[in-house]
Amino acid sequence: AERHSIVVIGGGAAGLSVASQLLLKLGTTADVAIVEPSEWHYYQPGWTLVGGGIMKAEETRKKMSSFMPKGATWIKAAVSAIDPDQNSLSLADGRQVGYDFLVVAPGLQIDFCCVKGLKEAVGHDGVSSIYDYEHCQATWEDVRAFKGGTAVFTQPKSGIKCGGAPQKIMWLAEDYWSRAAVRKDVTVKFCTGLGSMFAVPKYREALERLVRERGVDASFGHELVEVDGARKVATFEKADGSRVSLEYDLLHVVPRMGAPAFIKASPLACKATGFVEVDKQSLQHVAYPNVFACGDVASTPNSKTAAAVTAQAPVVVHNLIRQMEGKRGKAQYDGYASCPILTRRGELLLAEFKYGGVLAETFHAPPLLDQGKPQALFYYMKTIVFPFAYWNFMLHGRWFGTRTFFEPRYTE
Ligand code: FAD
Ligand code: UQ1
Secondary structure, eight states: OEEEEEEEEOOSHHHHHHHHHHHHHHOTTSOEEEEOOOSEEEOTHHHHHHHTTSSOGGGGEEEGGGGSOTTOEEEOSOEEEEETTTTEEEETTSOEEEEEEEEEOOOOEEETTSSBTHHHHTTSTTEEOTTSHHHHHHHHHHHHHOOSEEEEEEEOSSOOSSTTHHHHHHHHHHHHHHHTTOGGGEEEEEEESSSSSOSSHHHHHHHHHHHHHTTOEEESSOEEEEEETTTTEEEEEOTTSOEEEEEOSEEEOOOEEESOHHHHTSTTBOTTTOSBOBOTTTOBBSSOTTEEEOGGGBOOSSOOOHHHHHHHHHHHHHHHHHHHTTSOOOOOOOOOEEEEEEEETTEEEEEEEEGGGEEOOTTOSTTSOOTTSOBHHHHHIIIIIHHHHHHHTGGGTOOOGGGTTTSOOOOO
């Protein structure tokens, strides 16, 4: 069977970052393989911009082949099972691949099926989602065509990637309707299974102020359980088990999501959550020291974002190389994540925090910018700097987010 020194599962933000950084450190003769079935690589943070009419869907994807790092072997297939006791993977096409070291980075699986009627409804008759390449353009078509009525935006209580995106698209839509002078005829509802607008108090307060100022009708503890696309009715379940139904004219849904099925079924998964059970600082598997996880699939209690990947990838790379030398690496991930919350066209609130919701703001020192306030500079970072840095540096192993210029590299 085929065998490689290092195998990376997934060629997404995390898989390509780690593979590129490994090849930069070890040289292009290192034996690194990436298992990735997709023809395309998606810049998912752009999907919010597509839904808001700021970017085109085609700009958010590029051919996977142009991002496979030089020296890496691309195994163009999906992993269907992992056997960490045999250091071996099964592929969907029946092949087996062996490894000495494994980096698990297949991201999350989006489940449109958990909510009754959603799979049938999404993509037409005013129902859309920025959580899917195929449906994010429909969000903008719906928002642009809307002339009045009830617009409902949902968020599930279970963990999602980019926890701020469900409200970002609402703020962009609300702003568009204000500019188009139809806002007075629109009722904007935000229905979330969670208990507040954001987990970190500083940003929560700022966002709850915006809810009041901009006349958003927010309902907490409201979990979407059913969509009747024909009658345009969305049904929510409350914590006490009771149900409420709402008639909508426009519905933006955020589906539930979780670890991919083949991860949940593997010995690498945390039994309770299904995510790959790694140490939250070293990102090394708790039972298999030759296995690491990076990105959304890791069990680490951070906010799942590409920004978090910029901080995780160098930790995985350092600790993996030390492990290859038979030593324990000392690099530690501090839980850094950032959520750039678009509050309207031209304005963005840049939330940055680490484990425990402790602030980790890049621009905090006076007289720099107040990150508790939406700022124009952050908007241009999100719409211009981040996409450019992602495609041209991050996927090539040369972008470390806020630490790109300031943070010393791990040397020991
Ligand atoms: P992904 O990038 O999803 O990549 C996973 C890869 O694994 C894919 O290429 C997939 O094809 C592959 N794969 C899947 N299954 C298998 C398999 N069985 N075998 C092999 N390969 C497989 N982050 C931010 O930092 N800022 C933002 O503003 C932001 N906004 C977002 C808005 C939206 C609407 C969404 C959806 C996400 C947003 N994110 C944002 C989050 C960000 O996109 C993710 O956190 C990031 O892509 C995670 O990287 P990853 O490599 O773990 O997963
Ligand atoms: C970031 O580095 C990054 O990567 C390109 C993003 O794009 C997805 C981000 O959204 C954020 C917030 C960062 C963090 C970087 C800085 C400079 C705050």
